[in-house]
Each structure stands twice: as C-alpha cells, then as structure tokens.
Amino acid sequence: MTIGVAFAGFSCSFPMGPTLIQTFGMTNLQFGMLTTTFAFAKLCWNIPSSILAERYGRKPLLVGGLCCIATGLGGVAAASCYEELLLLRLLVGTGVASTFTAAGMYITDISHPLNSARTRAPMQMGMSAGLLLGPAGGGYLLEHWGLQTTSVVVGLISLGTVLLASLVLPETLVHSGARRRTGGLMQTLQSWGPILQDKSFRRILSWGFCYNGAFFAAHALLPLAFTDLSLSPSVIGGVSTANAVVGLIATPIVARAADHFGKLAVVLPGAVLYGSCLILVPQATSLLELLPILATMQVGGAMCSQGQMHAMDQVGIRHRAKVPGLWNTFGDVGMLTTSAACATIAQLSGTTTAFQADGMFLLVATSVLFWVSRLR
Numbered sequence: 001m002t003i004g005v006a007f008a009g010f011s012c013s014f015p016m017g018p019t020l021i022q023t024f025g026m027t028n029l030q031f032g033m034l035t036t037t038f039a040f041a042k043l044c045w046n047i048p049s050s051i052l053a054e055r056y057g058r059k060p061l062l063v064g065g066l067c068c069i070a071t072g073l074g075g076v077a078a079a080s081c082y083e084e085l086l087l088l089r090l091l092v093g094t095g096v097a098s099t100f101t102a103a104g105m106y107i108t109d110i111s112h113p114l115n116s117a118r119t120r121a122p123m124q125m126g127m128s129a130g131l132l133l134g135p136a137g138g139g140y141l142l143e144h145w146g147l148q149t150t151s152v153v154v155g156l157i158s159l160g161t162v163l164l165a166s167l168v169l170p171e172t173l174v175h176s177g178a179r180r181r182t183g184g185l186m187q188t189l190q191s192w193g194p195i196l197q198d199k200s201f202r203r204i205l206s207w208g209f210c211y212n213g214a215f216f217a218a219h220a221l222l223p224l225a226f227t228d229l230s231l232s233p234s235v236i237g238g239v240s241t242a243n244a245v246v247g248l249i250a251t252p253i254v255a256r257a258a259d260h261f262g263k264l265a266v267v268l269p270g271a272v273l274y275g276s277c278l279i280l281v282p283q284a285t286s287l288l289e290l291l292p293i294l295a296t297m298q299v300g301g302a303m304c305s306q307g308q309m310h311a312m313d314q315v316g317i318r319h320r321a322k323v324p325g326l327w328n329t330f331g332d333v334g335m336l337t338t339s340a341a342c343a344t345i346a347q348l349s350g351t352t353t354a355f356q357a358d359g360m361f362l363l364v365a366t367s368v369l370f371w372v373s374r375l376r
C-alpha cells in the first residue's frame with residue numbers, strides 16, 4: 001500500500017515532460033540529460049543505501065528516500081532555470097535509490113525462492129495501482145492549474161506517503177545487537193565477488209544492464225514522442241493510466257507463469273515484445289495507433305521485471321539480500337549510458353532513430369542471452 005501511494009504521487013509528474021520542455025525551452029539533449037542526472041544520482045547512492053539498510057534497517061531508508069522524492073518533485077514549483085531542475089533530479093534519484101533498495105531488501109526478507117515472484121507481485125501491483133490515479137490526476141492539474149500547482153500537490157502527496165510509511169511499516173531486519181555491523185564500500189564490493197562467480201548470475205545481470213538502459217531511455221524519449229503528436233497533459237495522463245491498467249492486470253498473471261514455468265521463460269519473450277514495440281513507437285501517427293503499442297510494451301515490461309527475481313534465485317539464501325543493490329547498480333550504469341546516448345542520437349538524428357537504436361539494443365542483448373542460455 002505504501003508503494004502504491006508513493007507511486008500515485010510520483011506518477012503525477014509523468015505528464016510534466018512536454019510541459020517542462022516548453023516552459024524551460026529545452027532541447028532533446030537537455031531533456032535527456034534530466035534522465036541521465038537522475039541515473040547518475042541513483043547509481044552513486046545504490047551501494048551506500050544498501051549498506052545503511054543493512055546497518056540501520058529497511059524502514060529508515062525507505063522513509064528517508066520518500067522524503068527526498070517529495071522534496072525533489074515539489075521543488076519544481078520553485079525552479080526558475082534548467083540548472084535547478086538538474087539539482088532537483090539529483091535529489092529525486094537519491095530518493096528513488098534509497099526507496100527501491102530498501103523495498104527490494106524488504107521483499108527479500110519475507111520471500112522464498114518458491115514464491116518470490118508472487119511475493120514481489122503485490123509491490124508491483126501497488127506500483128500499477130498508484131499509476132492508475134497519479135498520471136490522470138497530474139494531467140488534469142497540469143492542464144487546469146499549471147506546473148507550479150501540480151508540483152506542490154505532488155510534493156504534498158509524497159509527504160503524506162512518508163507519514164503513512166512511518167506509521168504502518170514494521171522493520172524486517174533482525175538485529176543481533178543495538179546496531180548491526182556492516183562493512184563499508186570496499187567490503188560491499190568484495191562481498192559481491194562470490195555472487196559474480198556464478199555464470200548464470202553474470203548472464204542475467206548483464207542482460208539487466210541492457211534492459212534497464214533500454215527501459216529508462218524509452219521513458220526519456222516518450223515525452224518527445226508525445227510532443228511530436230501534440231498531446232495535451234490530460235491525454236498524456238490518461239495514456240499513463242491506461243498503461244497502468246494493463247500492468248495491473250498483467251502482473252499477477254506473469255508472476256504465476258514465472259513461478260510455474262521459470263522466470264527466464266517469461267523474461268525472454270517479454271524482452272522481444274518490449275524491444276519490438278520501441279521500434280514501432282515513432283511509426284505511430286496518431287494516439288489510436290500509439291495506444292496498442294504502449295499497452296504491449298507494458299505487458300513486455302511486466303515480463304521483463306522477472307529478471308531480477310531470476311537473479312535472486314541464482315544465489316544462495318544468505319546472498320539474496322545483496323542482489324537488489326547489485327542489480328540496481330548495474331541497471332543504473334545501463335540507464336546512465338543509454339539515456340545519454342539516446343538523448344544525443346535524438347538531438348542529432350531525431351527521435352525515430354533514437355527509438356530504433358534503443359529497441360535494437362535490447363533485442364540484440366536478449367538474443368545473446370537466449371543463445372548462451374541454450375549453450376549451458
């Protein structure tokens with residue numbers, strides 16, 4: 001429920017992309033750099049947040065991360081230049097790293113390899129449920145009340161989530177003393193060594209690098225596609241809400257299939273769906289043509305999300321809590337790389353070429369994963 005409320009507030013900002021481009025007069029490259037800045041902050045904070053979560057517990061990091069998100073999103077109301085937007089995106093990236101690292105470890109604490117996908121499904125459904133309300137509300141506010149009011153409302157909703165998490169969430173980390181002993185940065189990196197020795201884990205982790213890169217590059221490019229189609233903020237919010245409905249329906253079905261047939265059997269076709277749709281997005285010339293493509297992308301994304309659960313299943317029980325931090329770190333390197341690359345391509349060659357490059361990147365990575373998996 002907490003994640004659902006958090007995503008309702010966070011997703012209110014989704015329709016802001018085209019408005020930010022117009023308000024601050026951003027180029028394709030500048031808008032893409034907002035995602036790159038977000039990725040940089042998230043990458044830098046993933047490992048420290050996992051260390052702090054092991055030392056002080058999951059709940060403090062979850063609550064603190066939500067505070068950063070609230071400040072970063074609400075602060076857009078007071079931003080007067082592009083540089084201030086970049087700083088706010090740094091804060092949001094830090095908050096998201098804390099929140100999702102803590103949430104991933106929280107789920108790991110209460111799950112088992114035989115039910116890991118179904119245990120994670122409620123969190124994914126909470127995200128989708130939040131996405132049902134947030135974008136539509138954000139689009140309406142943006143169109144009728146303006147950017148500043150929308151930002152303030154988003155910040156207040158996020159602060160409400162902080163209060164909710166503080167009151168209702170229990171702590172799942174069992175301390176052996178007043179404070180759990182943990183290593184620092186180098187010790188954390190060294191602790192990843194035994195996990196990375198497993199070839200199957202390295203393969204899915206490498207694919208996760210590519211998928212996260214393609215996923216976040218797509219989200220950096222979609223506002224440009226919406227701008228090309230001249231969609232209003234309310235319509236963009238409605239599109240995001242429709243996508244959330246698809247995700248909410250698909251997630252439990254995908255989770256059952258993943259637990260029954262194996263996560264990898266779901267991930268590979270999902271990546272093919274997602275990558276193919278990325279190539280098709282810029283070919284849409286109207287909203288009616290775009291909607292089925294985005295809906296199929298949402299199904300593919302739900303299937304691809306099982307990649308992290310597959311990675312957890314490849315390691316021993318005592319190492320499973322380390323997987324979210326490792327997965328997020330590699331994924332954020334992918335996000336940082338591809339968001340910058342796609343923004344540059346969009347600036348130099350247009351959004352169509354950028355979408356096609358993003359889709360082909362994921363399809364090639366998935367083909368390699370399929371090939372090496374067959375050679376085991």
